Amino acid sequence: MSYFSEKLKTLRTLNGLTQDQFAKKLGLSRSAIGMYETAEREPDFGTLERISSILNVDPGTLIGESKICKGADELISLYQKLNSKGKSEARKLILNLSKTSKYLA
Numbered sequence: 001m002s003y004f005s006e007k008l009k010t011l012r013t014l015n016g017l018t019q020d021q022f023a024k025k026l027g028l029s030r031s032a033i034g035m036y037e038t039a040e041r042e043p044d045f046g047t048l049e050r051i052s053s054i055l056n057v058d059p060g061t062l063i064g065e066s067k068i069c070k071g072a073d074e075l076i077s078l079y080q081k082l083n084s085k086g087k088s089e090a091r092k093l094i095l096n097l098s099k100t101s102k103y104l105a
Contacts, residue, residue: 003063003064007061008051008062014079015055
């Protein structure tokens with residue numbers, strides 16, 4: 001797997017999107033998303049920009065030129081170890097925190 005394919009899958013999952021849902025938002029097939037996530041295919045620059053817009057990250061984050069935030073890789077690694085119920089709860093907590101002004105940058 002490439003950095004891009006792993007980061008794409010992680011960010012798509014963190015955003016609570018299935019491959020099918022994500023593909024529809026991009027106007028692509030689900031199989032195209034699957035190929036991106038298994039490093040069988042890479043998007044062109046325009047598609048990379050649309051992907052980053054939907055996932056709310058800069059394109060450099062997807063290709064390894066920047067970090068989401070300090071410590072994000074560790075948090076992503078911990079998130080990936082959770083079962084589906086744990087991932088759902090973690091997502092709810094993050095969404096609630098992101099709506100609370102005292103926790104926003």
